[in-house]
Amino acid sequence: MNNATMTIQHINHSTTGEAAERSENFGTGRPPPSAAKPSMYQVKSNGRPGILGRRQRKPDRKDAALEGKRFEQNLPTTRKPNIGVTNVSTVMTPTPVNHTMPMLMSNRDLPGPLSMNRLDDFGAVRRLDDINAYLAEYSDTLFGRGIIMTKVAPSQSIACGRSALWVWMGGAFPNAIDIISASHFRSMAYGRPIKTYDRNVPEGQISSIAGLKVTSPTRTACDIALMSPASIPDKRRAELVCAIVQEYHIDPAECLGILEKNHFWPNVPQARQFFKAVQYCF
Numbered sequence: 001m002n003n004a005t006m007t008i009q010h011i012n013h014s015t016t017g018e019a020a021e022r023s024e025n026f027g028t029g030r031p032p033p034s035a036a037k038p039s040m041y042q043v044k045s046n047g048r049p050g051i052l053g054r055r056q057r058k059p060d061r062k063d064a065a066l067e068g069k070r071f072e073q074n075l076p077t078t079r080k081p082n083i084g085v086t087n088v089s090t091v092m093t094p095t096p097v098n099h100t101m102p103m104l105m106s107n108r109d110l111p112g113p114l115s116m117n118r119l120d121d122f123g124a125v126r127r128l129d130d131i132n133a134y135l136a137e138y139s140d141t142l143f144g145r146g147i148i149m150t151k152v153a154p155s156q157s158i159a160c161g162r163s164a165l166w167v168w169m170g171g172a173f174p175n176a177i178d179i180i181s182a183s184h185f186r187s188m189a190y191g192r193p194i195k196t197y198d199r200n201v202p203e204g205q206i207s208s209i210a211g212l213k214v215t216s217p218t219r220t221a222c223d224i225a226l227m228s229p230a231s232i233p234d235k236r237r238a239e240l241v242c243a244i245v246q247e248y249h250i251d252p253a254e255c256l257g258i259l260e261k262n263h264f265w266p267n268v269p270q271a272r273q274f275f276k277a278v279q280y281c282f
Contacts, residue, residue, distance in 0.1 A: 103138050104151050107131045128152075128173065129191030145170060146209030152189055157181040158201060158213045161227065164220040167209060169244055176231075178223075180215070197223075199265070205258075217248040222255045225271035238274065245282055252279035 105125070107116055116133060119125045125133040138144030145167045153159050159167060161178030177194045180201055185194040205219040215223060221244050227237055245252065252275040259265075259272050 103144075103147060104128075104132060104134050106133075126173065132190050134173075139170060139173075142167070143210050146212045146214070149214070150210060150212040153177055153179055153212070154181065154183075154185060154189070154194065157183075157196075158206060158215060160197060160199075160201075160215045160220065161195070161223045162232075164215045165224055165240060165244065167212070167214050168217055168220060169240075169247065200262070217244055218250050218254050219258065221245055221250055222258050222271065225255070225274050226265060226267045228267060241274065242278065245278070250282070252276075252282060 110116055110119075116125070116127075116131075120127055120133065123136055126136050126139065127133045134148050138148060149159055149163060149167050153163060157179040158181070159178070160180045162174035162176060163178045166172075166174050175192060177189050177192050179194065179196055180199055181196050182198055184196055187194070201215065201219065205216050207214050207216050214220075221241050224232070224237060224241050224244070229237075232240070244250065255275045256272065256279070259268050259275070262268070
């Protein structure tokens with residue numbers, strides 16, 4: 001009787017435990033405590049006893065590779081850099097902004113008139129008058145000088161004489177703006193008078209630089225040689241003509257040919273005498 005009673009009690013106890021266990025974990029998504037723990041990988045036993053007398057488990061090669069990759073992706077980012085890597089900086093330097101400055105500027109483009117004086121002292125700009133200047137770096141190239149003269153000379157005109165000489169040779173900006181035009185200009189251009197010449201200029205004696213119509217170097221040499229002593233002193237005029245003739249390899253015989261076709265121009269005799277004197281020097 002005792003055996004039967006014990007058997008019945010054992011059965012009732014297990015039944016009660018299953019019901020309690022089922023009701024406690026029902027609907028929670030958690031496995032019951034008696035369920036076997038799921039293994040992430042299928043393992044095989046190598047048959048060797050472990051330290052506690054249990055069988056050791058050895059994962060497959062494929063599973064070991066996946067496990068290593070999983071831990072590789074979660075490595076901490078506070079590792080020390082390699083010995084060969086030095087001067088590692090994480091500070092991002094912003095890209096400098098290129099502020100394009102106008103080629104011709106005035107006091108209105110600067111904080112004040114003292115700024116213009118400082119830039120002139122440093123050689124960054126070159127003054128045209130009391131309030132206007134141009135960037136010195138642009139005057140170092142033929143294209144830059146052409147753009148500057150385009151903004152200074154009146155439109156629909158041809159730069160000649162001292163204006164054309166500055167475009168071709170550079171140097172100090174001329175004291176007067178010489179142009180070929182049928183119009184007359186009484187106003188000043190950047191503090192300089194505009195001197196007009198009504199002369200015939202064939203197409204072969206006109207060049208174009210940065211949109212500026214300017215006389216060719218050969219024609220410019222002729223125009224400078226025709227200048228009166230009141231415009232350019234004799235010694236300075238001879239130096240300028242020799243400089244442009246040497247720079248652009250001008251044949252003085254071409255200048256003599258231009259003067260022969262336009263013998264009615266003022267000061268032709270002095271220009272002819274000059275080119276005859278230097279024609280064997282170049």
